[in-house]
Amino acid sequence: MKRPTILDIARAAGVSKGAVSYALNGRPGVSAATRAKILAIAEEMGWVPSSAARALSSDRADAVGLVAARTPELLATEPYFMRVVAGIEETLAGRGTALLLTTVRDEATELDTYRRWWIGRRVDGVLLLDMRTDDPRPALLTELGAPGVVMGAQRGYGGLASTRVDxxxxxxxxxxxxxxxxxxxxxxxxxxxxxxxxxxxxxxxxxxxxxxxxxxxxxxxxxxxxxxxxxxxxxxxxxxxxxxxxxxxxxxxxxxxxxxxxxxxxxxxxxxxxxxxxxxxxxxxxxxxxxxxxHDVSAEAGAAARLLLARLTTGTAEDVWLGPRQLRVRDSTAPVGVTRSA
Amino acid sequence: MKRPTILDIARAAGVSKGAVSYALNGRPGVSAATRAKILAIAEEMGWVPSSAARALSSDRADAVGLVAARTPELLATEPYFMRVVAGIEETLAGRGTALLLTTVRDEATELDTYRRWWIGRRVDGVLLLDMRTDDPRPALLTELGAPGVVMGAQRGYGGLASTRVDxxxxxxxxxxxxxxxxxxxxxxxxxxxxxxxxxxxxxxxxxxxxxxxxxxxxxxxxxxxxxxxxxxxxxxxxxxxxxxxxxxxxxxxxxxxxxxxxxxxxxxxxxxxxxxxxxxxxxxxxxxxxxxxxHDVSAEAGAAARLLLARLTTGTAEDVWLGPRQLRVRDSTAPVGVTRSA
DNA sequence: GCCCTATACTTGACCGGTTCAGTTGAACGG
DNA sequence: CCGTTCAACTGAACCGGTCAAGTATAGGGC
Incomplete structure (x- = not known):
């Protein structure tokens, strides 16, 4: 079963490739009737855009990247990272943007990953986690010209938008x-x-x-x-x-x-x-x-993902301040020394 | 800073695009001297292949997909999934293959994801997790012609290779x-x-x-x-x-x-x-x-990823049987009733 | 000296979209 | 009735690679 291309659709609809492209992308340039016809044919053929072709011609990858720079042990124990992923996905899913994920062992590999992802047009932008003191990543992204959003930043990061906490x-x-x-x-x-x-x-x-x-x-x-x-x-x-x-x-x-x-x-x-x-x-x-x-990690990650998407479409994005965190008092804290003689 | 393309390299080296392509992919067709020169120039220019262009022309995405069909709550608690991801990455990293990850809420969305990923050429194959009784996914993959590997299978799945446990x-x-x-x-x-x-x-x-x-x-x-x-x-x-x-x-x-x-x-x-x-x-x-x-989830996931990569390169792959699991006896099991009168 | 064959390249089509510069034809104004 | 305008559409270049087919050159055998 060969994948249908817009050329197949064009032939079936009796129009040109270009018209099909306009119709499928909701742009002006085709009449309502033609558009409807093209959409119907595309639907019937089960057409799905080739992400490669789209990325190549429009210079968008429709994907964002996330690098986990944690030890395998911590990744396996700490629920944090998975919640981040779930939150990001919540935002990305349905918007046609994919998430590229990788884990790295050292900083050099991490930087190299960003570089390859960006230059290789695998991603349109990246999410940054776990900012380090003298973190080399913001400078790298600036140098590359790659959009990035910092999650849970304690301070501003120049050109990068961020979700901020206090x-x-x-x-x-x-x-x-x-x-x-x-x-x-x-x-x-x-x-x-x-x-x-x-x-x-x-x-x-x-x-x-x-x-x-x-x-x-x-x-x-x-x-x-x-x-x-x-x-x-x-x-x-x-x-x-x-x-x-x-x-x-x-x-x-x-x-x-x-x-x-x-x-x-x-x-x-x-x-x-x-x-x-x-x-x-x-x-x-x-x-x-x-x-x-x-700590609603998922919601926070979702906010960061939205920020990145906004940055990608509008070109700019304002930092988002996350509300104050509530302390959930449970059984592990109590007045000092009480019932010590139990 | 414009990303260098093979055309830039070709010009700098005074050869044609094609020669550069051969050189960079380690294929015959260029002399050792020319190859070395091209590689040096590529390195110096910081060239990284455009994954989109490569995917478009060679019909490979250099990426595999993984769908997490779990509730957000379970994803956030259970270390299992993250260990799977870490294990897969361990294998994929360095081989130039990326991991596309998504979470879904229902089966229809999951199936649609595989379909879009495959038809849209986002992935070369997928890893299947948590097989269900009457699971519709193997049939879908077969219909699409998409390579897939089942992780931790309890039985064989027709055309799909799998890591098997007993x-x-x-x-x-x-x-x-x-x-x-x-x-x-x-x-x-x-x-x-x-x-x-x-x-x-x-x-x-x-x-x-x-x-x-x-x-x-x-x-x-x-x-x-x-x-x-x-x-x-x-x-x-x-x-x-x-x-x-x-x-x-x-x-x-x-x-x-x-x-x-x-x-x-x-x-x-x-x-x-x-x-x-x-x-x-x-x-x-x-x-x-x-x-x-x-349960060395990471190792198991890594084996599954290797199986998928093998399937992608050689076209076939044999099921891998995972060794018998050892019971780690800790403090939660003891002879019945002992010290009941403590 | 000539033919043959490797080897080392070049050329250009192609993948599947996007996009821009045209082209066509109908509607409209004066 | 003719010139203008605009919507609707076509044609082709382009993105950055891959790869089959073609060409030039060197070397070997006789």
Missing amino acids: DHDAMLRAVGHLSGLGHRRIARVSGPQRLEHAARRSRYFDEACRSLLGAEQVQVEADYTAHGGLVATRGLLARPNPPTAIIFDNDVMAVAAVSELTSAGVRIPTDLAVLAWDDSPLCELVRPAVTAFE | DHDAMLRAVGHLSGLGHRRIARVSGPQRLEHAARRSRYFDEACRSLLGAEQVQVEADYTAHGGLVATRGLLARPNPPTAIIFDNDVMAVAAVSELTSAGVRIPTDLAVLAWDDSPLCELVRPAVTAFE
Whole structure:
């Protein structure tokens, strides 16, 4: 079964290729009657545009790219990335835009991927995730002239549009929640400092602790994995004055800590309160359920995808500010020391 | 910065377009000296083939497709899908083949996606996941003439190559493990029966129970989600003769049951033993850690991707049998009733 | 010295769309 | 009744590769 082309349709309708193209793309240049006839024939023949031909002549790929620069282990555990993909798809699906996805191990490969995708006209633009400090990607995209949108940016990125969040306020509320429960020794297990958002939150944490507790608090760096989070947590608890509450920078580390410590005899939230930055089904799955900031990753990713599509069609796009995140208080945070003598 | 084309290279090298094409594709027709020169110029110009032009003229898209027909909720929780993607990418990356990914809500959309992808020459072939009973996809692919590979097939699928597993033996070992621990009332929470592998396992479970326990056991159907699994589990435990062990058809349901029941006072494994079909980091994250069949999803997906690539280049491919799965015994299964008086 | 055959190229058609410069013919104004 | 205008459509170039067919040149055999 040969795929029908617009030439086949043209012949069947007794018109030229050009007329068929106009008709199928909803442009002026054909009468309503002819258009209807052409559409009917196309439908009947089961015509679908050749994305290759279209990309070649109109210089559009009708696809956007997403690169996952995470370790396979983290990809397999953290629900985050899949939710991003689902959200993007929600927006893209039905608009005829495809999603090109790849995972990479190192930065050089990642940059090369963007370059090849763009120069090879595989994508019309890309979505950027997990911005790093001194991230080379915005400069690369600018150099290439490739449209890009940054997801969950903590700051502006020159020519790239972005969905913006303000973790400053959220951090104040997180520390406020814990200090309001009476906690005075609050620690934080952060993500890698090379990630812009992790580094920002570290600064915000310092500020929040100074203003709400009047003293700096301990922060340790981890890698967002269950194992890394556990090592960091054990380090914190082995200190002379161990914290009574810990803020984890993602769900996986918080959940890992809760399940591991619980089975090791640490009572949560009595002995230790736990707060996770990004909520996810994981936080509800573990006992006690973990207090976390709601984070509608899918919606956010969808917004970023819409931004990119807007950028592609109109040429410009304004940053979108995401609303303040709500703290979902669950069982892993409680007043300090309560029922300690249970 | 205009993208260089082979014509630019041809001019710079003082040869024709055709010669450049031969040189860049490693075909005979140019001398070693000319080839080296052309390659050097291409490299220097940062040339990358236009995937559109290549696809149009050579009828290859250099891309394969994967459709996720799962609910957003399940996608966000279950690590399975992301591990599949990672495994596929592992194989595809570096071979110049891209992965097109989409999520769909219903079967009609899914079928339409394959059709559009194929007729629109977006992909050279597709990977099939989660085969359903009376699955319409193999027939569609055959009709379209599109190469496809089935991942984790429980049976052969005519023209489609597949990675095959044998759950029959695994089910015998699962039931054997529990009956060996003294369990006599073993129940199973299955996935949707419309999924081929869930339905197969249900049959195998019946067979295993008859041969090892001498009696049929209860099975209830759920939907692989945390909520669905919990509802099913509570139903089982409310029966007159509740089971002392439950085999869950995936990790999410098992883990949800473990954490929910534990916090409700049910002691696991003492009051109830829990076994999950597919192992994942989730199973290790929860306490007690869940006994499960190891499942190297990434490796399996990688094998399927290799099969598809082989099919695309050689035209045929033989089914690949995946080795027997090992049961990872953890803390959620123990001899029946032991330490019940703790 | 001549024919034959490789080898190393060139030429140009082709893939399936898009798009722009024409062409045709009908309607309209004066 | 003729010139103008505009909608409707045609024809062909073009996007950037691939590839079959054709050409030129060198080298080998006799």
